[in-house]
Amino acid sequence: MQHDYRRIARDGIWDNNVVLSQMLALCPLLAVTGTATNGLGMGLATLVVLVTSAFTVSLMRNMITQEVRIPVFVLIIATIVTLVDMNMNAWMHDLHKVLGLFVPLIVTNCAILGRAESFASRNPVLPSLFDGLMMGLGFTMVLVTLGATREIIGSGTLFANASLLLGSAFSFLELTLIPNYKGFLIMVLPPGGFLALGFLLAGKRVIDTRLARARSAKTDKAVLDSESIAT
Amino acid sequence: MTTPVQPSYRKRISYQGGLLGGFATLAAALLVIGNAATYDAIELRKAEDLSASLGQVIPDDMHDNNLLDDRLVLQHEGTEVVLYRGMNGPEVTAVAYRISEPGYSGEISLIMGVNRSGEILGVRTISHTETPGLGDKIEVEKDDWIRSFDGLSFDKLPKDLWAVKKDGGEFDQFTGATITPRAVVRAVKRGLRLFHENKASLLADQPEDQTVKANTVSVES
Numbered sequence: 001m002q003h004d005y006r007r008i009a010r011d012g013i014w015d016n017n018v019v020l021s022q023m024l025a026l027c028p029l030l031a032v033t034g035t036a037t038n039g040l041g042m043g044l045a046t047l048v049v050l051v052t053s054a055f056t057v058s059l060m061r062n063m064i065t066q067e068v069r070i071p072v073f074v075l076i077i078a079t080i081v082t083l084v085d086m087n088m089n090a091w092m093h094d095l096h097k098v099l100g101l102f103v104p105l106i107v108t109n110c111a112i113l114g115r116a117e118s119f120a121s122r123n124p125v126l127p128s129l130f131d132g133l134m135m136g137l138g139f140t141m142v143l144v145t146l147g148a149t150r151e152i153i154g155s156g157t158l159f160a161n162a163s164l165l166l167g168s169a170f171s172f173l174e175l176t177l178i179p180n181y182k183g184f185l186i187m188v189l190p191p192g193g194f195l196a197l198g199f200l201l202a203g204k205r206v207i208d209t210r211l212a213r214a215r216s217a218k219t220d221k222a223v224l225d226s227e228s229i230a231t
Numbered sequence: 232m233t234t235p236v237q238p239s240y241r242k243r244i245s246y247q248g249g250l251l252g253g254f255a256t257l258a259a260a261l262l263v264i265g266n267a268a269t270y271d272a273i274e275l276r277k278a279e280d281l282s283a284s285l286g287q288v289i290p291d292d293m294h295d296n297n298l299l300d301d302r303l304v305l306q307h308e309g310t311e312v313v314l315y316r317g318m319n320g321p322e323v324t325a326v327a328y329r330i331s332e333p334g335y336s337g338e339i340s341l342i343m344g345v346n347r348s349g350e351i352l353g354v355r356t357i358s359h360t361e362t363p364g365l366g367d368k369i370e371v372e373k374d375d376w377i378r379s380f381d382g383l384s385f386d387k388l389p390k391d392l393w394a395v396k397k398d399g400g401e402f403d404q405f406t407g408a409t410i411t412p413r414a415v416v417r418a419v420k421r422g423l424r425l426f427h428e429n430k431a432s433l434l435a436d437q438p439e440d441q442t443v444k445a446n447t448v449s450v451e452s
Contacts, residue, residue: 034362065241068251079258083265090272093280101360161372185407188362 003127012134019142019197020204024111029143030193032102034154037162039147041095042102043140047133049084049106050115053077054132057120064121073116081107095165111139142200149196154188156181287371288344288353289317289325298327303433307425314433317344321436325352326426332418335410336360339369341418343380345426347434350384354419359411366411376403376412380419385427393420 018024025046032042056076057064064072085103088096096103106112115135120128152158156178163171186192240246278299285298294317303314317325327344337360344352354377356369368374379402394400395413404412426433 063250065247065250068247071251072254075254075258079261082262086265086269086273090269090276093276164372183365183407185365188365 003123005127005130008127008131009134012131012136013138013141017138017142017204018111018114018135019139020201022111022114024114025109025139026197028102028105028109029146030190030197031105033143033147033150033193033196034188035151035157035161036144036148036159037165038102039143039145040140040162041099041165042105043136043143045084045099045103046106046109046112046139047136049077049081049109050112050136050139051129051132052080052084053112053116054120054128055125056080057116058123058125058128061121061123069117069121070113073113073121077112077116078107099165111135146193146196146200149200150187150192152177153196154184154186154192156183284342284355284357285315285327285344287355288327288342289315290352293317293319293324293346293352295319305425305429307428308421312425316433323347323434323436326433328422328425329357330418330422330425332414332421334359334361334414335366335408336362339411339414339418341415341422343419343422345423348384349386349423349426349430350382351380351419351423353378354380354415356415361411362408365405365408368405368408369411369415376405377415379403385423390420 014020016022019026019029028042028046033039053073053076057073060072060076081103085096085100088099088103115132119131123131148158151160156176158175158177159173162173163169166173184192187196282297282299289298296316296318298315298317301316301318303316305312305314312328312330314326314328316323317327325344325346327342329340329342331338331340333339339359339361340357341354342357343354346352355371356377359367359369361367361369368376371377388401392399392401393416395402395404395409395416397404397409398413400416402412402416
């Protein structure tokens with residue numbers, strides 16, 4: 001069976017994006033996207049777990065029977081997350097202090113179980129790894145966009161405390177866009193997350209509709225052209 | 232999508248049970264190994280964190296002992312408080328301890344250092360779950376507010392002024408967040424009260440029983 005990697009990439013990042021199309025993982029999404037930095041951290045941690053769980057599940061896919069697959073997948077994912085959490089705490093302690101809160105939240109992220117079930121358990125290792133990577137990238141992208149939007153409107157900064165997450169080399173990312181900004185409280189609080197997500201989803205629909213219309217207009221034109229040639 | 236033909240033994244309940252049990256055992260084994268491999272490192276990091284935060288509230292030049300070594304547990308207002316003492320020779324020069332107080336969305340855990348005369352050397356936030364961008368200004372990395380306690384004592388600021396400005400006190404609240412600074416001020420005030428109530432036992436000289444300093448006077452033969 002041939003695997004279309006371009007298709008997988010397109011699905012992960014746009015067409016079948018975890019948040020924008022599948023509407024999964026909304027709980028951790030809304031909880032952590034108060035700032036762009038938090039969004040990025042959560043996104044990267046999720047990416048790692050998505051890739052490793054896709055790898056493991058895909059490797060074991062011929063052994064696991066249909067009837068017990070869900071508990072086995074949950075077990076695999078929970079084990080990976082716990083191991084990642086322990087290792088981060090021991091060897092990347094500074095990063096863990098920033099992300100520590102979010103790492104256990106990844107277990108509750110149904111997108112990971114979703115991918116394990118719908119892709120990794122039916123496909124060979126390589127496409128599964130690639131799918132995990134692309135889904136993770138798509139998820140990270142949405143988290144950063146949402147975090148950045150809420151941060152700019154809510155507190156007038158962008159990537160505040162990025163150096164805590166990425167090291168001091170990245171302190172240039174920390175911008176104060178609106179000095180002496182009083183803050184717009186609701187955007188930082190959970191309701192702001194829902195609002196921003198709503199606009200983001202609406203935006204995706206608008207773009208998709210436009211694209212579809214442009215495409216059908218093109219085919220219509222092509223049909224018309226061929227008809228006019230025929231007559 | 233074609234499902235590959237499954238051998239018949241896979242349909243048996245024993246295979247299913249064995250599979251699930253096998254994975255559970257494997258997962259448990261991995262977690263045990265993971266825990267054993269990281270336990271020491273994590274404990275070490277925790278100790279480093281603690282000593283780093285103690286270092287922020289008790290300046291290095293005030294003590295010559297390892298702060299982590301002199302640990303003391305005290306009962307105060309129904310909770311257990313762990314104290315660390317900085318000593319210069321036998322004399323206790325400073326005391327540091329953790330206090331916590333419920334904030335806007337969960338416990339705010341603080342560490343504070345106090346010198347012999349009851350002046351605050353420093354207060355730092357250890358952990359909290361306050362609203363990012365609003366209540367998190369109690370972190371020293373994000374705002375200087377927490378330094379406004381430095382040098383204060385009950386002598387310098389009368390007890391009833393230990394409140395945020397909105398409640399008629401001395402301390403600034405944050406725009407959009409009053410509950411968080413109010414909780415911190417309350418916690419620090421309680422911490423100072425703890426110090427004054429136990430002053431005598433805390434500041435009593437500690438005989439150096441474990442490590443007698445090596446005498447550097449050279450003995451002539």
